[in-house]
Amino acid sequence: MVADTSAAAAGVAARARPEIHVRGAVKSFSGRVVVDVDDLILGGEPIEGLIGPNGAGKTTLMRLIMHSLPFDRGTVSLRPSAGAEVVLSSLAAHQMARHGVVKSNQVIMDFDKLTIWDSLLLAVAEARYEQPQRVLAEGTVFRRHEEEMRHYLDFFDFEDPCRPALSAGEKKLLDIVRCLLLKPSFLLLDEPTAGLPDDLTEKVMDVVRELASQGTSVVIVEHDLTLIWSLCDRVHFMAEGSVVLAGDPASIRENHTVVEKYLGEGHA
Amino acid sequence: MDFVTQSVIIGLTEHAPLVLAAIGFALIYRLTGLINVAYSETLTLGAYFAMWLNTTFGLDFYATLIPTAILSGLLSVATYVLIFRPAKHRGVGGLEMIIISFGLSIFMRHGLQFIFGYPVRFFDVPSPDTIWVLGVGVTSFRLVALVSVALLALLLYLFIQRSSYGLQARALSADEQLAKVSGIRPLVVSVMIWFVAGVAGGLAGAFYGVGSSVAPLLGWRQFLFILLVVLVGGAWGLGGVIAVGVATGILLTAMALTFGQILYAQLALIVAFIVLLKWQGRRLTETAKV
Amino acid sequence: MNIDWLDAFLITGLFEVVMIIGLALLLHLQLGLTRIANFGVVGFWGLGMYAFGVLYVKVDWPFGDPWQFLACAALATLVAGLAGVVVGWLIANLDTDGVLVGTLGFATVIAILATTEDGLTGGARGMGGLRIPFDVGTVKEDEFAWLLVLTAVVAVIFLYAWRVHRSPYGRLLIAVGSSEALARSLGKSTFRTKIGLFAVTSGAMGLLGAMNGAMVRYLDVGNLGVEITLATMVGLVLGGSVRVWGAVVGVVLSVGLFDIVISSYLPLPREWYTQTIPVLRQAAFGLALIIVLLFRPLGILGDMRRDKLMRKIHGR
Numbered sequence: 001m002v003a004d005t006s007a008a009a010a011g012v013a014a015r016a017r018p019e020i021h022v023r024g025a026v027k028s029f030s031g032r033v034v035v036d037v038d039d040l041i042l043g044g045e046p047i048e049g050l051i052g053p054n055g056a057g058k059t060t061l062m063r064l065i066m067h068s069l070p071f072d073r074g075t076v077s078l079r080p081s082a083g084a085e086v087v088l089s090s091l092a093a094h095q096m097a098r099h100g101v102v103k104s105n106q107v108i109m110d111f112d113k114l115t116i117w118d119s120l121l122l123a124v125a126e127a128r129y130e131q132p133q134r135v136l137a138e139g140t141v142f143r144r145h146e147e148e149m150r151h152y153l154d155f156f157d158f159e160d161p162c163r164p165a166l167s168a169g170e171k172k173l174l175d176i177v178r179c180l181l182l183k184p185s186f187l188l189l190d191e192p193t194a195g196l197p198d199d200l201t202e203k204v205m206d207v208v209r210e211l212a213s214q215g216t217s218v219v220i221v222e223h224d225l226t227l228i229w230s231l232c233d234r235v236h237f238m239a240e241g242s243v244v245l246a247g248d249p250a251s252i253r254e255n256h257t258v259v260e261k262y263l264g265e266g267h268a
Numbered sequence: 269m270d271f272v273t274q275s276v277i278i279g280l281t282e283h284a285p286l287v288l289a290a291i292g293f294a295l296i297y298r299l300t301g302l303i304n305v306a307y308s309e310t311l312t313l314g315a316y317f318a319m320w321l322n323t324t325f326g327l328d329f330y331a332t333l334i335p336t337a338i339l340s341g342l343l344s345v346a347t348y349v350l351i352f353r354p355a356k357h358r359g360v361g362g363l364e365m366i367i368i369s370f371g372l373s374i375f376m377r378h379g380l381q382f383i384f385g386y387p388v389r390f391f392d393v394p395s396p397d398t399i400w401v402l403g404v405g406v407t408s409f410r411l412v413a414l415v416s417v418a419l420l421a422l423l424l425y426l427f428i429q430r431s432s433y434g435l436q437a438r439a440l441s442a443d444e445q446l447a448k449v450s451g452i453r454p455l456v457v458s459v460m461i462w463f464v465a466g467v468a469g470g471l472a473g474a475f476y477g478v479g480s481s482v483a484p485l486l487g488w489r490q491f492l493f494i495l496l497v498v499l500v501g502g503a504w505g506l507g508g509v510i511a512v513g514v515a516t517g518i519l520l521t522a523m524a525l526t527f528g529q530i531l532y533a534q535l536a537l538i539v540a541f542i543v544l545l546k547w548q549g550r551r552l553t554e555t556a557k558v
Numbered sequence: 559m560n561i562d563w564l565d566a567f568l569i570t571g572l573f574e575v576v577m578i579i580g581l582a583l584l585l586h587l588q589l590g591l592t593r594i595a596n597f598g599v600v601g602f603w604g605l606g607m608y609a610f611g612v613l614y615v616k617v618d619w620p621f622g623d624p625w626q627f628l629a630c631a632a633l634a635t636l637v638a639g640l641a642g643v644v645v646g647w648l649i650a651n652l653d654t655d656g657v658l659v660g661t662l663g664f665a666t667v668i669a670i671l672a673t674t675e676d677g678l679t680g681g682a683r684g685m686g687g688l689r690i691p692f693d694v695g696t697v698k699e700d701e702f703a704w705l706l707v708l709t710a711v712v713a714v715i716f717l718y719a720w721r722v723h724r725s726p727y728g729r730l731l732i733a734v735g736s737s738e739a740l741a742r743s744l745g746k747s748t749f750r751t752k753i754g755l756f757a758v759t760s761g762a763m764g765l766l767g768a769m770n771g772a773m774v775r776y777l778d779v780g781n782l783g784v785e786i787t788l789a790t791m792v793g794l795v796l797g798g799s800v801r802v803w804g805a806v807v808g809v810v811l812s813v814g815l816f817d818i819v820i821s822s823y824l825p826l827p828r829e830w831y832t833q834t835i836p837v838l839r840q841a842a843f844g845l846a847l848i849i850v851l852l853f854r855p856l857g858i859l860g861d862m863r864r865d866k867l868m869r870k871i872h873g874r
Binding site for chain 2: 593595597648649651652654655656658659660662663666667670671673674784788791792795833837838840841843844845846847848851852855
């Protein structure tokens with residue numbers, strides 16, 4: 001017990017998996033408050049879901065966490081499974097991935113000039129190989145990471161990695177694979193299955209389950225509730241900018257407020 | 269003589285055309301988002317055309333201003349209709365748009381050289397009277413220029429902020445689709461903007477020309493300052509552009525008086541403004557889309 | 559070495575073409591890959607040239623050429639590279655408008671400093687005392703040999719740019735040019751990438767300026783106008799800004815046409831060369847930028863072929 005207290009005092013605590021702690025986060029657009037989260041801990045369980053009606057502020061909250069939007073006020077910090085707490089909200093956007101916090105995009109985002117190989121190699125390449133003087137490093141980077149890249153290419157059945165991603169589904173999948181290659185310790189997925197065919201959705205979820213079982217915390221924003229109920233260990237329900245409820249899927253599913261505000265009568 | 273009075277009076281009278289030019293440039297920039305490098309050639313053309321009317325037909329300087337304004341406005345509209353509008357319809361990106369306007373600027377500048385010849389030219393005007401304002405001597409031309417510019421600036425400001433065309437233009441810049449639905453005809457409004465901007469630029473050029481000389485680089489020499497004034501002042505709207513333009517004129521004069529060298533004043537101003545932009549930009553770019 | 563078949567104008571013209579190819583290759587890395595529109599190429603080139611001139615003429619070196627040249631050129635490269643770091647830092651988080659102001663402002667600052675600091679640079683009078691750092695025979699032979707040295711340097715720049723396309727670094731540059739936000743979300747510091755890019759490319763632009771200084775022997779602030787930037791940009795855009803060969807093809811077709819074909823091979827009246835041809839050249843360059851970007855924005859060679867490249871180096 002004594003050892004525990006001293007570790008906690010130093011801000012270091014042994015945790016099963018990394019957590020993100022959002023405190024006093026407020027964001028408004030032209031006077032309208034979109035996100036107002038007082039105190040929220042994400043990542044206590046392997047896979048957590050974030051649900052709520054359209055306009056509840058789910059995507060905005062995600063973007064605030066990832067720094068792609070500035071807060072009006074509030075802090076976000078990461079408590080890694082080992083080591084000291086990191087205040088994410090004072091980091092530059094590119095430093096998030098270096099701390100293992102990675103998010104897939106809700107809207108389709110891709111580098112329009114780059115092929116699939118390029119995207120994968122970009123995700124895996126270490127900064128020291130991306131210096132102006134390292135113009136001969138391509139072979140090294142490729143060999144170091146060939147196995148993991150080929151693993152995902154085969155697993156998701158990419159036809160030809162030498163060309164750019166063409167369809168919307170392929171781009172969406174590539175976005176997720178880029179995230180996976182970053183070896184996240186905390187993975188946020190913003191509507192990962194929108195635009196993906198069912199068989200690929202299954203495969204993505206298999207990977208997510210595996211990742212979570214190895215210690216990564218996963219948070220999923222989804223409209224496909226069947227997926228949320230079957231996948232998540234804990235669900236946060238968001239409405240009007242705040243997280244109003246959290247609990248295991250079964251309890252959320254039967255909660256009166258959720259049914260009334262979101263699921264509609266007759267759903268439960 | 270009081271340093272401040274001197275800076276203010278000389279600064280205002282000498283750099284009044286900068287404010288006018290900046291307003292014209294800001295119109296196009298704020299309402300269409302385009303950085304039009306070729307705008308500098310509107311100034312040059314205004315100066316050349318007014319000088320040509322003045323020296324060839326013996327027209328009084330002030331009488332040249334009306335045809336100069338109209339021609340500059342038309343030229344500005346022509347660049348929009350012939351180049352920038354088709355470019356926009358072809359989906360040319362923002363970066364390429366700037367390079368196109370850069371190419372157009374170079375093309376027009378050397379076209380003007382071809383027409384008007386290479387030597388520096390001068391207006392044929394009687395040597396101006398010196399008028400004493402608060403103990404500072406100012407030529408009558410510059411004083412008239414200041415008054416005209418102030419008047420024009422006020423008119424333009426009212427045009428944008430109060431008139432129905434100004435309202436339509438602002439609606440168009442905010443949301444083109446919505447503006448179309450509300451019955452605004454984008455082509456008419458855009459042509460209007462480009463015309464008014466051209467008028468402002470051409471007149472600014474004429475005032476610059478009569479104040480010193482007319483040369484092919486007349487507009488280009490001012491371009492960087494126009495750009496700095498509009499980008500720095502633009503953060504506070506059209507009023508900000510005017511305020512920063514006036515401040516720039518006064519600062520340039522004050523520093524030129526201090527350093528005894530206009531180039532040092534320009535140097536200091538360029539560096540200061542770019543650092544200021546950097547500081548403003550730090551807050552703007554955080555809203556990236558991921 | 560018998561070089562009677564070469565006239566002096568042709569050597570000057572070729573020197574200009576090869577030098578602009580070098581600058582266009584460097585601009586290709588900035589504009590073509592990373593999509594940073596550097597309107598201040600002449601500033602970095604001019605800074606290198608003047609830094610070299612001042613060091614070469616005003617400093618009392620304990621050793622003679624070629625060591626004196628090498629020391630001065632190395633320092634000039636360093637100075638231009640440091641300027642690249644500063645400008646890169648200024649513009650790294652600005653949009654295209656800010657980049658235009660920053661780079662154009664930098665070029666203007668260099669032109670102003672070259673004029674005002676006349677104790678060092680000779681100001682508007684110009685600055686003499688520079689020379690090609692070796693003596694192989696007549697002036698013409700020296701210049702020809704110097705052209706060969708420049709060609710070797712530009713060949714190295716070409717090879718570097720060619721390698722960049724085939725390296726993780728080039729991939730990062732393309733990613734930053736394509737979507738900065740997405741690159742950042744993958745843990746890439748776009749800020750540091752841009753500063754590094756500007757340091758290297760600006761330094762190399764400075765080296766080309768220094769070599770030009772040795773060739774022209776007399777530095778004139780009139781050369782710090784927009785002409786070098788324009789020629790570089792026209793060459794690159796015409797050939798194809800996203801292709802390595804674009805810089806070569808475009809500069810040969812634009813600068814080569816005017817500075818070699820028209821100046822050396824067309825039977826035009828003599829007085830045309832002093833005024834008419836230079837003005838026509840600039841007007842044609844301006845027009846070329848407009849036409850290419852309107853009708854074939856990726857230039858003669860078109861889009862980059864990452865698919866072919868990836869198939870070649872990684873395959874399935």
